[in-house]
Amino acid sequence: MTTGEHLIGFGTSKSGNDTFYGKFASTGNLLPTSFHECTSEELEAAVQLAKEAFPIYRKKTDAERATFLRAIAQEIVNIGDELIETACAETALPTARIQGERGRTTGQIEAFATFISDPAWTKTIIDPAQPNREPLPKPHLVQKQIALGPVAVFGASNFPLAFSVAGGDCISALAAGCPVVFKAHPGHPNTCELVGRAILKAAQSTGMPEGTFSMVHGRKHTVGTHLVQHPSIKAVGFTGSYQGGKALFDLAVRRPEPIPVYAEMGSINPVVLLSDRIKTQGESLAEGLSGSICLGVGQFCTNPGLVLLLKQDIDFLQKVADKLNQMPLGTFLNEGIASAFQIGVEQFTKHPKVKKWTKNEVGPNLFSVDSAAIAQHPELLEEVFGPSTIAIVCENKADLIQVVENLPGQLTGTIQAEKEELEANMDIVEALEQRVGRILLNGFPTGVEVSAAMVHGGPFPATTDSRSTSVGTQAIYRFTRPLCWQGFEF
Amino acid sequence: MTTGEHLIGFGTSKSGNDTFYGKFASTGNLLPTSFHECTSEELEAAVQLAKEAFPIYRKKTDAERATFLRAIAQEIVNIGDELIETACAETALPTARIQGERGRTTGQIEAFATFISDPAWTKTIIDPAQPNREPLPKPHLVQKQIALGPVAVFGASNFPLAFSVAGGDCISALAAGCPVVFKAHPGHPNTCELVGRAILKAAQSTGMPEGTFSMVHGRKHTVGTHLVQHPSIKAVGFTGSYQGGKALFDLAVRRPEPIPVYAEMGSINPVVLLSDRIKTQGESLAEGLSGSICLGVGQFCTNPGLVLLLKQDIDFLQKVADKLNQMPLGTFLNEGIASAFQIGVEQFTKHPKVKKWTKNEVGPNLFSVDSAAIAQHPELLEEVFGPSTIAIVCENKADLIQVVENLPGQLTGTIQAEKEELEANMDIVEALEQRVGRILLNGFPTGVEVSAAMVHGGPFPATTDSRSTSVGTQAIYRFTRPLCWQGFEF
Numbered sequence: 011m012t013t014g015e016h017l018i019g020f021g022t023s024k025s026g027n028d029t030f031y032g033k034f035a036s037t038g039n040l041l042p043t044s045f046h047e048c049t050s051e052e053l054e055a056a057v058q059l060a061k062e063a064f065p066i067y068r069k070k071t072d073a074e075r076a077t078f079l080r081a082i083a084q085e086i087v088n089i090g091d092e093l094i095e096t097a098c099a100e101t102a103l104p105t106a107r108i109q110g111e112r113g114r115t116t117g118q119i120e121a122f123a124t125f126i127s128d129p130a131w132t133k134t135i136i137d138p139a140q141p142n143r144e145p146l147p148k149p150h151l152v153q154k155q156i157a158l159g160p161v162a163v164f165g166a167s168n169f170p171l172a173f174s175v176a177g178g179d180c181i182s183a184l185a186a187g188c189p190v191v192f193k194a195h196p197g198h199p200n201t202c203e204l205v206g207r208a209i210l211k212a213a214q215s216t217g218m219p220e221g222t223f224s225m226v227h228g229r230k231h232t233v234g235t236h237l238v239q240h241p242s243i244k245a246v247g248f249t250g251s252y253q254g255g256k257a258l259f260d261l262a263v264r265r266p267e268p269i270p271v272y273a274e275m276g277s278i279n280p281v282v283l284l285s286d287r288i289k290t291q292g293e294s295l296a297e298g299l300s301g302s303i304c305l306g307v308g309q310f311c312t313n314p315g316l317v318l319l320l321k322q323d324i325d326f327l328q329k330v331a332d333k334l335n336q337m338p339l340g341t342f343l344n345e346g347i348a349s350a351f352q353i354g355v356e357q358f359t360k361h362p363k364v365k366k367w368t369k370n371e372v373g374p375n376l377f378s379v380d381s382a383a384i385a386q387h388p389e390l391l392e393e394v395f396g397p398s399t400i401a402i403v404c405e406n407k408a409d410l411i412q413v414v415e416n417l418p419g420q421l422t423g424t425i426q427a428e429k430e431e432l433e434a435n436m437d438i439v440e441a442l443e444q445r446v447g448r449i450l451l452n453g454f455p456t457g458v459e460v461s462a463a464m465v466h467g468g469p470f471p472a473t474t475d476s477r478s479t480s481v482g483t484q485a486i487y488r489f490t491r492p493l494c495w496q497g498f499e500f
Numbered sequence: 501m502t503t504g505e506h507l508i509g510f511g512t513s514k515s516g517n518d519t520f521y522g523k524f525a526s527t528g529n530l531l532p533t534s535f536h537e538c539t540s541e542e543l544e545a546a547v548q549l550a551k552e553a554f555p556i557y558r559k560k561t562d563a564e565r566a567t568f569l570r571a572i573a574q575e576i577v578n579i580g581d582e583l584i585e586t587a588c589a590e591t592a593l594p595t596a597r598i599q600g601e602r603g604r605t606t607g608q609i610e611a612f613a614t615f616i617s618d619p620a621w622t623k624t625i626i627d628p629a630q631p632n633r634e635p636l637p638k639p640h641l642v643q644k645q646i647a648l649g650p651v652a653v654f655g656a657s658n659f660p661l662a663f664s665v666a667g668g669d670c671i672s673a674l675a676a677g678c679p680v681v682f683k684a685h686p687g688h689p690n691t692c693e694l695v696g697r698a699i700l701k702a703a704q705s706t707g708m709p710e711g712t713f714s715m716v717h718g719r720k721h722t723v724g725t726h727l728v729q730h731p732s733i734k735a736v737g738f739t740g741s742y743q744g745g746k747a748l749f750d751l752a753v754r755r756p757e758p759i760p761v762y763a764e765m766g767s768i769n770p771v772v773l774l775s776d777r778i779k780t781q782g783e784s785l786a787e788g789l790s791g792s793i794c795l796g797v798g799q800f801c802t803n804p805g806l807v808l809l810l811k812q813d814i815d816f817l818q819k820v821a822d823k824l825n826q827m828p829l830g831t832f833l834n835e836g837i838a839s840a841f842q843i844g845v846e847q848f849t850k851h852p853k854v855k856k857w858t859k860n861e862v863g864p865n866l867f868s869v870d871s872a873a874i875a876q877h878p879e880l881l882e883e884v885f886g887p888s889t890i891a892i893v894c895e896n897k898a899d900l901i902q903v904v905e906n907l908p909g910q911l912t913g914t915i916q917a918e919k920e921e922l923e924a925n926m927d928i929v930e931a932l933e934q935r936v937g938r939i940l941l942n943g944f945p946t947g948v949e950v951s952a953a954m955v956h957g958g959p960f961p962a963t964t965d966s967r968s969t970s971v972g973t974q975a976i977y978r979f980t981r982p983l984c985w986q987g988f989e990f
Contacts, residue, residue, distance in 0.1 A: 447981075
């Protein structure tokens with residue numbers, strides 16, 4: 011059962027008068043618990059506790075923080091079916107998907123616990139003293155990564171567990187030694203509360219200071235704005251829309267003390283299909299691509315919203331459309347996403363330069379446009395969140411490379427090519443490398459492995475900081491900075 | 501001999517009508533060569549060449565780039581006495597200092613050449629495929645650091661070699677695989693031209709593409725503004741004043757595509773002096789501190805402009821003042837710095853809360869103020885560039901810690917303490933750790949070692965990006981980002 015309270019340190023509060031409710035995503039009906047827009051006093055209390063917790067929390071040993079993280083994972087499992095049922099109700103995602111996502115979430119927590127259990131995570135560099143060096147002695151220098159300070163994290167709507175309360179942003183910040191003030195996503199507030207309480211149980215049972223974690227609710231921009239502007243907040247993690255992420259970035263860099271913002275803002279994830287690959291693998295390619303387009307009702311940051319192919323291969327699009335015509339649309343996470351999808355699809359359908367390949371009135375969509383039209387119509391490269399993909403039909407390889415070079419920054423880029431074909435087209439690979447955080451050969455971009463080598467990031471506007479990843483253990487370094495100790499005996 | 505030309509790719513230009521001259525720093529007399537304010541066409545040409553060079557330059561092997569860097573160092577040495585004489589003339593720094601700085605500069609270049617000769621520099625992470633994993637196979641993932649793109653670098657006035665044309669910013673960007681468009685410092689334009697031509701000679705003799713390096717001149721903000729706003733520029737390196745660095749930061753984050761700015765903007769570098777240390781080491785402490793204050797006419801980013809000590813130890817300040825009274829002021833780098841120093845010193849001298857300890861009319865200065873006055877007078881924590889230091893006299897340890905906690909971000913913080921005293925005062929160390937990029941025990945902050953463990957950086961406003969260092973080999977990662985290859989065979 012949820013209470014609708016903000017979780018402020020080890021206490022709770024819901025003093026605001028402005029309330030809202032979680033909804034059954036499949037019907038739009040309200041769930042029973044009322045949530046309260048966070049007041050400025052409540053927000054101040056949460057941030058103040060985080061500030062006070064920081065000097066204590068950052069000095070906890072790596073082993074102590076790893077124990078805390080593992081306790082979080084255990085407490086999430088302990089919630090049991092209530093978590094699965096609540097998340098399914100609030101998102102309309104299938105039970106198996108949410109169960110899988112819970113496993114991904116606890117697996118990710120375990121990965122960070124393991125990562126910080128190896129002292130190598132601090133990237134210690136030691137330059138030994140040379141007391142007899144001429145003309146000046148060399149001092150003893152030790153560099154390590156240290157925690158930045160209290161972090162504000164904004165959860166995503168599309169992964170109610172893996173990119174939400176105990177998702178990669180929050181857990182990587184906690185792993186680094188940073189307290190977190192979490193802004194719950196209003197799309198699944200009940201799910202958020204269950205997980206938030208699990209984190210606090212873990213914090214209490216493992217002796218973490220009050221303020222290590224707090225969670226506040228709000229549907230309005232005010233809460234997030236005040237959080238990002240608060241002088242005690244030292245970094246921001248965000249996953250969501252371009253509008254939301256860019257707004258937080260703009261606030262953060264205009265503070266008297268600017269702070270880093272790691273906003274992962276989505277992407278259309280170009281997939282380049284080369285001719286030999288289409289010839290030899292056409293059937294499985296169409297199968298794989300249409301599956302990737304429809305996975306999770308197309309509501310993934312890495313959804314392949316853009317296909318690039320040569321004019322000579324245009325018939326392949328009919329194969330993909332045939333597959334998509336047989337696939338159901340599914341239920342969106344919320345009404346906002348559903349209506350934005352309908353608007354986006356209508357705009358493409360009515361666009362004078364766009365051809366629609368799918369026959370569905372309601373369903374996944376495939377469109378195409380000639381490359382020549384793209385320069386005049388940059389709106390065709392805007393993300394339609396959901397199962398909708400547009401193919402850019404290119405005159406020739408040089409044309410295709412130019413399209414790639416002019417793409418806005420992307421989380422991923424994929425090339426589908428036979429072995430010899432790849433060798434002859436490394437210039438396409440090199441052009442893609444410049445526009446993306448992850449480049450895939452003969453795969454599909456959905457399915458983001460949680461591992462050390464993963465980069466879930468990329469050039470702006472895919473993210474606000476291409477030097478980082480929000481998935482995988484390297485995500486911890488978004489919330490650290492190097493400190494050098496000179497002349498200390500260690 | 502210099503020509504006053506902009507070095508644009510392998511060509512030169514000086515088409516602007518607006519001219520200026522380098523000056524003999526000691527007399528203010530003009531040097532003969534006229535320099536021309538860069539026109540927008542010249543700037544566009546330089547950036548366009550950098551953009552075109554990037555895809556070629558970034559694919560040069562590490563060994564090829566290392567050869568290029570070493571050729572730069574050799575060409576700098578080859579300039580011979582002309583470089584030393586020109587730099588001395590334009591900065592009034594002594595010959596021995598400039599000779600030493602040349603060695604530091606070429607040593608730094610060699611350090612980066614060595615660093616990129618070890619493939620470990622790319623921070624490669626490999627997650628091997630697990631094709632039989634259930635429920636889904638794990639793909640082969642490889643993460644490496646890749647170059648960001650063309651970088652704009654602004655040289656500092658106070659190190660005409662080590663933080664200027666072939667200084668750490670430019671060389672770390674070139675080492676990473678990023679072309680550089682360098683904005684020469686108008687305080688030493690002739691020195692800049694000599695070094696710029698050395699870089700271009702090296703680029704040509706080692707087969708680097710045209711546009712790998714260009715250098716433009718200008719005294720006005722226009723050149724820098726246009727450079728930072730140019731869409732083909734992907735990062736900015738800067739060393740100089742808060743006003744200059746913050747202005748570039750504000751421009752960069754307001755671009756349609758925001759880019760990272762690494763501005764190192766100075767610092768007052770607090771030195772905490774504890775009682776036992778003062779008692780047992782008073783004489784050498786006064787000697788070392790006054791020497792550090794006056795080193796290089798106080799014109800170092802790491803100059804100790806702030807001392808913190810307890811009221812009971814206030815007599816120690818007289819010891820330091822006695823030393824400073826015997827030390828000459830020296831000649832400043834330029835008239836601007838000299839007059840800013842005089843204004844700063846006058847403001848402190850006239851300040852109702854400030855006591856002046858030194859007797860000099862013209863010379864290095866030591867002031868003090870009670871800690872209680874700081875909250876009302878934050879202007880007393882502003883940097884006076886040059887040999888001027890203010891001591892904050894604290895009531896007790898708790899008071900001292902509070903002063904530290906309220907300090908703006910600093911490049912360095914120092915604690916002078918006897919062994920047992922240190923153990924009893926680790927809370928001061930921990931407070932300092934939160935405010936600085938480098939913390940020193942029983943040393944002085946001037947003298948920044950070029951090595952792997954160095955951090956020459958720190959929380960805002962010491963820099964605009966506390967996650968980085970501008971000195972030492974880790975500086976290269978300011979100009980890289982991670983890319984993940986999925987499913988590729990390497």
